[in-house]
Amino acid sequence: MVNLLIFKERLKTFYGKYDVYLIALWKFILSYVTFFMLNRSIGSMAMLKNPFVGLLLALLCSLMPYGVIVSVAAIFMLLHLSSISMELALVTGILLILVGILYYGQQPGDSILLLLTPLLFAFKIPYAIPLIGGLALGLSSVIPIASGVCIYYILLYVKENMGVLTNGAQTELLQKYSQAIDSVLTNPHMLLMAAAFALAFLFVNVLRRMSINYAWILAIAVGTIALAAVLFLGSMQMNLRLDTLDLVLGMFVSLLLAAGYHFFVFAVDYSRIEHVQYEDDEYYYYVKAVPKIMVTEPDVRIQKISGARRQSRNIRERD
Numbered sequence: 585m586v587n588l589l590i591f592k593e594r595l596k597t598f599y600g601k602y603d604v605y606l607i608a609l610w611k612f613i614l615s616y617v618t619f620f621m622l623n624r625s626i627g628s629m630a631m632l633k634n635p636f637v638g639l640l641l642a643l644l645c646s647l648m649p650y651g652v653i654v655s656v657a658a659i660f661m662l663l664h665l666s667s668i669s670m671e672l673a674l675v676t677g678i679l680l681i682l683v684g685i686l687y688y689g690q691q692p693g694d695s696i697l698l699l700l701t702p703l704l705f706a707f708k709i710p711y712a713i714p715l716i717g718g719l720a721l722g723l724s725s726v727i728p729i730a731s732g733v734c735i736y737y738i739l740l741y742v743k744e745n746m747g748v749l750t751n752g753a754q755t756e757l758l759q760k761y762s763q764a765i766d767s768v769l770t771n772p773h774m775l776l777m778a779a780a781f782a783l784a785f786l787f788v789n790v791l792r793r794m795s796i797n798y799a800w801i802l803a804i805a806v807g808t809i810a811l812a813a814v815l816f817l818g819s820m821q822m823n824l825r826l827d828t829l830d831l832v833l834g835m836f837v838s839l840l841l842a843a844g845y846h847f848f849v850f851a852v853d854y855s856r857i858e859h860v861q862y863e864d865d866e867y868y869y870y871v872k873a874v875p876k877i878m879v880t881e882p883d884v885r886i887q888k889i890s891g892a893r894r895q896s897r898n899i900r901e902r903d
Contacts, residue, residue, distance in 0.1 A: 589877060592848055608646045611653060616642035618657050618699050621706055626742045628667045632660060654695040661739075668742060676738055683731045694725045701732025702739060708830055710736075712838035714781045715807050716845050718788025719800060726785050730778045737774035776818040784811035795872055797854045804842045808835060851877045 599606060619638035627633045641660070645653045658680050665673035683698075697717065704710040713732070717725055784807040791803035812835060819826045852874045860871040 588847070589851070592851070595848075611648070611650075612642050612646035614696075614699060614703075615645035615653055615657070617703060619660060621703060622657070622661055622664060622739075625706075625739050626661070626664045626668065626746075628746075629664050632663060650696045654698050657699060661735075665742065668746065672738070672742065676735075679731070679734065683727065694721060694728050697725065697728040698732050698735065701729060702736040705733075705736040708834045709837045709841070710777075710781075711784075711808075711811055711835050712841045714785040714811060715788055715804055715838055715842035718785045718803065718807055719792055719842065719845060719849070721789070723786070723789055726782050729781055729785060733778045733781055734774060737771050737777075741771065772822050772824055776815065776822060776824065780811050780814035780818065783814055784808070797857075800846050800850050804839065804846065808839055808842075811835070853877050 616638060619641060623633050623638065631637065641656060645656055648656075662673050662677050662680075665676055697713070701710060701713050704713055710733075713729055717729055787810045788803045788807035791806055792800050796802070812831075815826060815831065818824070853876070854874060856875050858873040858875075860869075860873055862869050862871075
């Protein structure tokens with residue numbers, strides 16, 4: 585445990601020293617993986633599928649704020665969708681605009697969730713989003729999380745129905761829009777996943793704010809149970825098929841990621857809790873103070889003994 589705490593302190597020092605470069609590197613990796621996954625899942629526009637285009641856009645995004653990165657990724661996705669189904673691209677664009685108007689005008693900092701949620705779905709560990717998000721963010725962040733779930737299922741629908749969407753010239757315009765709206769708004773898997781994520785996020789966010797011992801650990805445990813319960817019970821009620829193995833493995837890895845976030849951000853010692861009471865002219869204050877777990881890196885000094893000094897010491901020992 586002490587070694588982990590020392591590693592944590594070293595990591596914090598390293599990040600504080602090179603944070604500008606590390607943030608730029610993180611943005612580059614996030615952007616490039618996003619463009620790569622979009623090309624792989626729904627890539628239909630030849631110009632955008634060129635790997636140098638994604639690399640150049642990722643380099644530019646590494647210098648941009650998250651809101652700009654999300655906007656570039658949204659345009660990138662809509663261009664691919666427009667070459668497959670203009671109707672679906674229009675419906676998806678309206679959804680993104682509504683999310684931007686309703687949420688990102690007030691809190692643009694959480695726009696990264698629109699990228700991370702579909703990406704973690706692709707890596708089969710999306711359950712880390714409501715767990716870690718509930719620990720780190722405010723209640724309103726449930727909106728971009730649910731929107732990220734919708735984006736993933738839109739991309740999945742396009743990938744699974746590419747042939748139908750590209751060969752639908754005989755379909756009437758009204759029917760095309762009806763199909764596009766149904767694919768976005770009435771997908772039962774999407775609705776179940778969005779509801780499970782929202783409920784788990786709310787449980788975690790509310791519990792971790794409580795003034796109780798081990799609040800964050802309790803929040804992670806309850807959030808995981810709520811997530812699993814909603815998915816299993818909802819799938820049985822709606823007659824949906826879930827891949828149990830992927831679900832269990834994904835939740836286990838997500839639980840480990842949430843525990844790791846808890847260790848690096850909120851490592852406290854509940855055995856040394858202090859209760860403080862004080863007052864001012866208008867209020868009495870009752871404060872519960874929980875100290876952080878802090879360690880200092882041991883100061884190891886290695887003293888080199890020269891050959892002459894070692895020989896002199898050996899002579900003295902023989903005498």
